[in-house]
Amino acid sequence: MTTEPQDRPAPLVAVxxxxxxxxxPEAGEHLLTAVERERAGRFRHESGRxxxxxxxxxxxxxxxxLLGVPAAELVLAQHCPDCGLADHGKPYLPDHPGVHVSLSxxxxxxxxxxxxxxxxxxxxxxxxxxxxRAVARRVLTPAELALVxxxxxxxxxxLRQWVRKESLIKIGRATLDTLATVDLSALPLEVPPGAPTRxxxxxxxxxxxxxxxxxxAVAAVSTAAPQVVELA
Numbered sequence: 001m002t003t004e005p006q007d008r009p010a011p012l013v014a015v016x017x018x019x020x021x022x023x024x025p026e027a028g029e030h031l032l033t034a035v036e037r038e039r040a041g042r043f044r045h046e047s048g049r050x051x052x053x054x055x056x057x058x059x060x061x062x063x064x065x066l067l068g069v070p071a072a073e074l075v076l077a078q079h080c081p082d083c084g085l086a087d088h089g090k091p092y093l094p095d096h097p098g099v100h101v102s103l104s105x106x107x108x109x110x111x112x113x114x115x116x117x118x119x120x121x122x123x124x125x126x127x128x129x130x131x132x133r134a135v136a137r138r139v140l141t142p143a144e145l146a147l148v149x150x151x152x153x154x155x156x157x158x159l160r161q162w163v164r165k166e167s168l169i170k171i172g173r174a175t176l177d178t179l180a181t182v183d184l185s186a187l188p189l190e191v192p193p194g195a196p197t198r199x200x201x202x203x204x205x206x207x208x209x210x211x212x213x214x215x216x217a218v219a220a221v222s223t224a225a226p227q228v229v230e231l232a
Contacts, residue, residue: 008116008224011224012113021057059113059114061112063093067096075093077094100115104122107125111123117223120167120168121167123163123218126155139162139176139180141183143183164201164221198225203223205225207228
């Protein structure tokens with residue numbers, strides 16, 4: 001088993017309301033690149049633009065904390081390996097190729113992570129329009145599906161597995177086409193509100209938490225144990 005060098009800080013992950021992120025002293029649309037500003041402008045509703053902007057700011061704040069530099073010094077880019085375009089896909093820092101970043105946003109809530117080790121994060125609201133369970137049979141293994149359907153609150157149980165699997169996609173350990181082969185049935189479905197709980201999946205460190213302030217389910221995975229940080 002390999003171990004991380006002791007002088008490398010743990011990956012940092014954060015979750016916050018979009019409004020709280022944009023009130024941070026370093027926050028502002030001036031941090032965004034022209035590509036990001038153009039993407040933000042495509043949203044039909046102002047709330048979507050705000051969430052997009054907050055997510056792209058929060059990931060910079062996490063990376064800035066990790067590197068000990070001002071957020072304004074960091075350029076965020078994205079690249080899609082399938083189509084080659086730079087207006088979507090996996091985020092990265094062109095000037096810091098050794099730093100891994102991840103971000104996620106939903107209605108009013110954003111999550112982000114940054115680390116010298118691969119990191120993936122995802123956040124979803126428990127109260128949302130429609131039901132994610134519509135895709136359950138396509139993304140869960142039979143063992144996972146049985147546990148979700150037997151849970152007291154199947155929608156919440158599925159949401160927990162969904163954010164975990166989304167974080168695995170973001171770290172490069174799964175794709176939408178392979179989710180149904182990734183079995184997380186050994187992990188608990190109930191995650192009490194409050195402090196994050198720590199677990200393991202294969203060689204990965206897993207953070208699960210239920211954020212009661214935002215009504216959100218959050219998951220983060222990394223090859224090193226992530227540290228949750230508060231905006232300051």
